[in-house]
Amino acid sequence: AQSVTQPDIHITVSEGASLELRCNYSYGATPYLFWYVQSPGQGLQLLLKYFSGDTLVQGIKGFEAEFKRSQSSFNLRKPSVHWSDAAEYFCAVSSNTGKLIFGQGTTLQVKP
Amino acid sequence: NAGVTQTPKFQVLKTGQSMTLQCAQDMNHNSMYWYRQDPGMGLRLIYYSASEGTTDKGEVPNGYNVSRLNKREFSLRLESAAPSQTSVYFCASSERHGYQPQHFGDGTRLSIL
Numbered sequence: 001a002q003s004v005t006q007p008d009i010h011i012t013v014s015e016g017a018s019l020e021l022r023c024n025y026s027y028g029a030t031p032y033l034f035w036y037v038q039s040p041g042q043g044l045q046l047l048l049k050y051f052s053g054d055t056l057v058q059g060i061k062g063f064e065a066e067f068k069r070s071q072s073s074f075n076l077r078k079p080s081v082h083w084s085d086a087a088e089y090f091c092a093v094s095s096n097t098g099k100l101i102f103g104q105g106t107t108l109q110v111k112p
Numbered sequence: 113n114a115g116v117t118q119t120p121k122f123q124v125l126k127t128g129q130s131m132t133l134q135c136a137q138d139m140n141h142n143s144m145y146w147y148r149q150d151p152g153m154g155l156r157l158i159y160y161s162a163s164e165g166t167t168d169k170g171e172v173p174n175g176y177n178v179s180r181l182n183k184r185e186f187s188l189r190l191e192s193a194a195p196s197q198t199s200v201y202f203c204a205s206s207e208r209h210g211y212q213p214q215h216f217g218d219g220t221r222l223s224i225l
Contacts (some may be wrong), residue, residue, distance in 0.1 A: 044155075100157075102155045
């Protein structure tokens with residue numbers, strides 16, 4: 001069965017530091033992968049998506065993610081974190097039934 | 113540019129009461145979804161409508177019903193609310209079902225006493 005694992009429930013980084021959020025997926029075929037961000041009291045906003053092609057994808061707000069088939073990973077990165085990046089981040093895979101399967105989320109706290 | 117609009121934003125119900133959550137999208141999307149979000153459990157799919165005129169169960173459908181009123185609107189009904197249905201409910205839409213990003217509303221925060 002398809003699944004998504006985000007190993008880190010909570011991460012704290014200092015403003016200006018680099019960020020990497022981990023995502024591992026279980027999927028038999030070529031996965032369609034997404035990263036979403038959820039600010040407090042808001043819905044989920046799509047950051048970026050991977051369907052095929054270049055394994056390094058660029059998204060909004062300065063985020064990027066790298067697809068590594070050999071590691072079944074799709075980690076999200078940002079070179080320099082801003083206080084406004086504090087939010088919850090969800091990785092998701094589109095399953096062969098057409099549904100999105102979400103990880104449990106990683107909460108990012110940014111220290112001044 | 114509204115996207116996906118959910119009403120109401122907040123609601124408190126008593127156990128046994130009924131309630132309909134409304135969702136409308138203005139992106140001409142074919143597919144619509146209802147999720148619930150609970151702490152530590154991510155998002156779980158309740159029901160979805162792959163296209164106008166069809167609805168299907170998701171991961172946690174018990175206690176809920178849905179209606180795809182037209183291409184724009186997809187409602188979620190709780191016939192007899194239970195405390196276990198206290199949650200944040202999100203509606204989402206996508207251009208078509210499968211391998212597409214979904215666009216989310218801002219959610220309905222529902223408390224059942």
